[in-house]
Amino acid sequence: MFMQHVRTALAALMLGALAMGAQARGSADDAGRQQNCSNVSRATCTLAHSLGRGVNLGNMLEAPREGDWGVKLEPEYIDIAAKHFRTVRLPVRWSNHASPGADATIDEAFARRVQWAVDALLARGVYVILNVHHYSQISGNGLHNHEFRVDPDVVDTRFINIWKQIAERYKSHPQRLVFELLNEPNGKLDGEPWNVLAAKALAEVRKTNPDRAVMIGPTYWNNVRDLPKLKLPADRNLIVAVHTYDPFDFTHQGVTWRPEPMPTGKTCCNATQKRSMSDTLEKARRWNAQHGIPVHLGEFGAHSAGDMESRVAWARTMRDEAEKRGIGWAWWEFASDFSGVWSPETRGWVEPIRRALLD
Numbered sequence: 001m002f003m004q005h006v007r008t009a010l011a012a013l014m015l016g017a018l019a020m021g022a023q024a025r026g027s028a029d030d031a032g033r034q035q036n037c038s039n040v041s042r043a044t045c046t047l048a049h050s051l052g053r054g055v056n057l058g059n060m061l062e063a064p065r066e067g068d069w070g071v072k073l074e075p076e077y078i079d080i081a082a083k084h085f086r087t088v089r090l091p092v093r094w095s096n097h098a099s100p101g102a103d104a105t106i107d108e109a110f111a112r113r114v115q116w117a118v119d120a121l122l123a124r125g126v127y128v129i130l131n132v133h134h135y136s137q138i139s140g141n142g143l144h145n146h147e148f149r150v151d152p153d154v155v156d157t158r159f160i161n162i163w164k165q166i167a168e169r170y171k172s173h174p175q176r177l178v179f180e181l182l183n184e185p186n187g188k189l190d191g192e193p194w195n196v197l198a199a200k201a202l203a204e205v206r207k208t209n210p211d212r213a214v215m216i217g218p219t220y221w222n223n224v225r226d227l228p229k230l231k232l233p234a235d236r237n238l239i240v241a242v243h244t245y246d247p248f249d250f251t252h253q254g255v256t257w258r259p260e261p262m263p264t265g266k267t268c269c270n271a272t273q274k275r276s277m278s279d280t281l282e283k284a285r286r287w288n289a290q291h292g293i294p295v296h297l298g299e300f301g302a303h304s305a306g307d308m309e310s311r312v313a314w315a316r317t318m319r320d321e322a323e324k325r326g327i328g329w330a331w332w333e334f335a336s337d338f339s340g341v342w343s344p345e346t347r348g349w350v351e352p353i354r355r356a357l358l359d
Contacts, residue, residue: 033323033324033325033326034049034326035048035049035285035288035294035295035325035326035327036288036289036291036292036293036294037292037293037294038292039236039291039292039293040236040237040238040239040292040293040294041211041236041237043175043211043213043237044213044236044237044238044239044294045294047127047175047176047178047213047239048213048239048294048296048328049294049326049328050086050127050328051086051087051127051296051328052085052086052087052328053085053086053087053319053328053329053357053358054085054086054087054088054089054127054129054328054329054330054331055081055085055087055088055089055330055331055333055334055341056088056089056090056091056298056299056330056331056332056333056334057073057077057081057088057089057090057091057117057333057334057335058091058332058333058334058336058338059071059333059336059337059338060072060073060091060336061073061090061091061092061093061113061114061117061133062091062092062093062133062134062183063093064093064096064134064144064145064146064147065096065146066113068145068146069336070336070337071335071336071344073117075120076347077334077335077342078117078120078121078124079124080342081121081126081334082120082121082124082125082126083124084354084358085126085358086126086127087126087127087128087129087328087330088121088126088127088128088129088330089128089129089131089180089298089299089330090114090117090118090121090128090129090130090131091131091133091134091183092114092130092131092132092133093133093134093135093147094106094110094132094135094162094166095132095134095135095136095137095138095150095158095159095162096134096146096147096148097110097111098158098162100148100150100151100154101150101154101158102154102157102158102161103158103161104154104157104158104159104161104162104165105165106162106165106166111165111169114130115169115170118130118170118173118177122173122174122176122177126176127176127177127178128176128177128178129178129179129180129215129298129330130166130170130177130178130179130180131179131180131181131182131183131215132159132162132163132166132180132181132182132183133183134147134183135155135159135182137149137150137152137155138155138156138159138182138185138189139184139185139186139187139188139189140187140188140189141186141187156197159182159197159201160200160201160204163179163181163201163204163205164204164207166179166205167179167204167205167207167208167209168208170209171208171209175211175212175213177212178212178213178214178215178239179205179209179212179213179214179215180214180215180216180217180241180298181198181201181202181205181214181215181216182194182198182201182217183217183222183298184217184221184222184243185198185217185218185219185221185222186219186220186221189219190219190220190226190229191219191226191229192229192231194219194230195229195230195231198216198232198233199233202214202216202233202235203233206235211237212237213237213238213239214235214237214238214239215238215239215240215241215296215298216230216232216238216239216240216241217230217240217241217242217243217298218230218240218242221243222241222242222243222298222299223242223243223244224242224244224280224281224283224284224287225283227240227242227283227284227287228287232293238293239293239294239295239296240287240288240293240294240295240296241295241296241298242284242295242296242297242298243297243298243299243300244277244280244281244297244299244300244318245299245300245301245302246276246277246280247268247273247276247277248262249262249266250266250267250268250269250273250302250306250310250314251301251302251303251306251314252303253265253266253303253305253306254303254304254305254306255303255305255338264305264306266306266310267306267307267309267310268302268306268310268311268313268314269310269313269314269317274317277314277317277318277321278317278321281297281318281321281322281325281327282325284297284325284327285325285327295327296327296328296329296330297318297322297327297328297329297330298329298330299330299332300315300318300322300329300331300332301315301331301332301333301338301339302314302315302339303338303339304337304338304339304340308352311339311352311353312352312353312355312356313356315331315339315353315356315357316356316357319356319357331357339353340353341353341354341357
């Protein structure tokens, strides 16, 4: 027990030192903007406040097959993201690279691919959020093209066993690696089913990673509206992940994958829209104040069909609303066609979005 306290104290000191050293990479002025951490360890509190400004390496490793969604994870992206952001969220579709049975044995070549990305990012000094992303069946959703179906009776067991393997693989990695159990639980997981499954997955992780920070989000796609339904296990190393795309008719105008695409031409941001945006994060802040567990904004973004001036205004408003509440964030996403901040075609920044996020 004594040694555990020593390790925890040392971890807090190391994270604090890393946070100080990361000020040059997209960091916010956090003075006086601290979340309530009364129900987490000092190390997890320090880590949560150190995540700062981040980006998602989206549409890469969480596609059914890497490259299916028009972009692959290039070494260049690792370098650029790590140089300019303090945190990188790495979405991964493990379920489509694991055996279909209950054991869900992860394909070793794919596991090494993911580990290359994780290790490369950590070597560059950033925080890394590694998750399970787009396991469609677990929420009862339809499958994506090239995603295989498994026996419904083993869907949940596969999820637990996927985390067993991830946790074992990364048990000795630095505490700057954060696990996120599941991206956007929804559908049949809404409410209590997710509380039950998340507790089981966390228990499996804790067998090999007793002190690592783990993110768990509410249901209804990590929406703050479901925070009251979230029942977390007694664990002092948790962070709650929320997402926001409010107002949805602006951020998702023109996306082609919705059954009924929203019309384009919606602008932003008038007083009503700004109020909906700030209200979302204020609800998250109030939840944190009541529960003493820090909150992280793991996704926000506005689809490229919107006009650039409006998208810039939306991005800057959301960034400011999060930062004035001491909430770290990760933009969705880096280099794909939803709201990428980097253009693979020009091999340069989408400069207006970059300025809105980092200047």
